[in-house]
Amino acid sequence: MLMKAHMLTAALAALIPVVHVVFIRVLRKPERSVGLMFVVFVIYVITVTVIYARLELGLLMVGPMALSVIICLVYMELFSMLCRGFSLAIVSVLYDNGPMKTEEICALYGGGRGMAWMIEKRIDSIEKMGLVRRRSGRLRVHSLAGVLIGRSARFYKELIKIGPGGV
Amino acid sequence: MAAILYTLLAMGQFVLFFGVHAVIWRRINTSDPKLKLLMIVAVLSFVISALGLLVVGIPLDADMVLLISLPVFGCLLVFYLHLYVGVLKSVSLRIIGDLILKEERADTILAILNDFSLEHMVQTRLDLMVVNGWLRDQASSYECLPKAKRMALFNAFLKKIYSLKVTG
Numbered sequence: 165m166l167m168k169a170h171m172l173t174a175a176l177a178a179l180i181p182v183v184h185v186v187f188i189r190v191l192r193k194p195e196r197s198v199g200l201m202f203v204v205f206v207i208y209v210i211t212v213t214v215i216y217a218r219l220e221l222g223l224l225m226v227g228p229m230a231l232s233v234i235i236c237l238v239y240m241e242l243f244s245m246l247c248r249g250f251s252l253a254i255v256s257v258l259y260d261n262g263p264m265k266t267e268e269i270c271a272l273y274g275g276g277r278g279m280a281w282m283i284e285k286r287i288d289s290i291e292k293m294g295l296v297r298r299r300s301g302r303l304r305v306h307s308l309a310g311v312l313i314g315r316s317a318r319f320y321k322e323l324i325k326i327g328p329g330g331v
Numbered sequence: 332m333a334a335i336l337y338t339l340l341a342m343g344q345f346v347l348f349f350g351v352h353a354v355i356w357r358r359i360n361t362s363d364p365k366l367k368l369l370m371i372v373a374v375l376s377f378v379i380s381a382l383g384l385l386v387v388g389i390p391l392d393a394d395m396v397l398l399i400s401l402p403v404f405g406c407l408l409v410f411y412l413h414l415y416v417g418v419l420k421s422v423s424l425r426i427i428g429d430l431i432l433k434e435e436r437a438d439t440i441l442a443i444l445n446d447f448s449l450e451h452m453v454q455t456r457l458d459l460m461v462v463n464g465w466l467r468d469q470a471s472s473y474e475c476l477p478k479a480k481r482m483a484l485f486n487a488f489l490k491k492i493y494s495l496k497v498t499g
Contacts, residue, residue, distance in 0.1 A: 166394070166398045166399075167398065170398060170402075184493075185492055185493060188493060188494055189494060194493065194494040194495055194496070197493060197494075197495065222334070223332075223334035223335065224333075224334045224399065225334075226334050226338050226399060226403060227334075227337075227398045227399040227402045227403065228398075228402070230402035230403045230405065230406035231402040231405075231406075233406045233409075234402065234405050234406050234409050237406075237409045237410065237413060238409065240413075241412075241413065243493075246486065246489050246490065246493065246495065247495060250420070250452075250456060251456045251459075251460060252482070252486055254453060254456055254457065254460070255460070255465065255466075255475060255479045255482055255483050255486070256483050256486055256487065258466065258473055258474065258475050258479070258483075259475050259479065259480055259483030259484075260483075262474075263469070263472045263473060263474040264472060264473065265471055265472050265473070266450055266453055266454050266457060266471070266473075267450060269453055269457070269473070270449055270450055270453050273453070275496075279449035279450075279452070279453065280444055280449065282422070283422060283426075283443070283444055283447060283449070284440075286422045286423045286426065287423075287426065287440070287443070289423060290423045290426065290427060295427060296426075296427065296430065298440070301439050301440055301441070302437050302438065302439050302440070303426070303430065303437060303438060303439075303440055303443060304430070304435065304436055304437035305427060305430045305431060305436040305437070310427055311431065311436070313424070313427055314424075314427040314428045314430065314431035315431060317418050317424045317427065317428045318428045318431065318432075320414075320418055321418060321428070323353060323357075324352070324353050324356040324357060325356060325357050325360045325361075326356065326361070326362055326418070326419050327361075327362035328362075328425060328428075328429075329362070329418055329419050329420065329421065329424060329425050329428070330420065330421060330422045330424065330425025330426070330447070330452075
């Protein structure tokens with residue numbers, strides 16, 4: 165029964181990208197693609213949970229449930245790579261424009277918007293999340309969540325000695 | 332009850348993995364992700380801890396290890412990988428982390444842009460892709476090799492499917 169639950173969990177996962185694409189195209193909201201991805205995850209997890217309940221797995225559902233979470237996390241990572249992947253974007257610039265030098269790649273990054281645009285885009289994201297606030301050309305860590313996230317990230321980088329990050 | 336025990340086993344295995352990983356990474360002191368090494372540490376932590384329990388006489392049900400402990404361990408590992416790669420590569424986290432250290436936890440946008448050395452960021456990735464056989468470096472001019480061309484085509488296809496116009 166437990167094996168059947170795992171197999172159903174894996175089989176249903178094939179529908180995640182399909183439903184995600186359908187949502188984006190039907191609602192015509194590509195800018196909301198990340199939000200829609202989480203909606204799809206919620207639908208997927210509810211569906212598999214109903215299946216586990218029907219299979220009367222009880223606490224054993226923790227195994228297949230963990231598998232469903234793995235699937236969502238892997239999909240999230242792949243989609244994030246597509247939307248914001250730095251190396252992938254560099255490869256696309258080179259493929260679209262032919263051989264070029266580093267400074268030319270920087271200038272053509274993000275459809276010709278340049279590298280500074282990429283940093284601005286990241287700043288916009290953390291501002292929208294309420295972690296920082298931009299005022300008169302200055303950026304300030306705005307909230308307790310921002311302070312906690314910043315301190316935790318620094319502590320973690322110190323703990324496993326991985327340098328400043330972000331490169 | 333068995334589900335709880337095998338979930339706890341997976342959590343213990345993850346703690347072992349994290350401990351070994353932290354000790355090794357503190358010794359090698361690198362900003363390179365070293366994902367292959369991380370995966371080897373994860374697999375060895377899982378397998379050796381399970382075998383260790385069998386050796387000391389604690390009976391384990393192989394089916395439960397595979398169908399409960401393994402996915403729970405995998406779930407914790409994938410969560411951790413998100414955190415690890417996120418902290419290592421995330422520009423957003425780097426910005427917040429740097430701002431925390433500044434006076435009044437603030438800085439000008441221009442100074443933030445200068446801190447990053449944008450060309451260095453691109454150069455780091457280019458060097459890595461040359462080493463991994465994705466790009467060819469000819470007199471500091473970079474060109475896609477077949478593997479990169481296939482990836483660029485697949486990327487363009489996915490962007491079209493998902494209706495994503497500008498990425499990166």
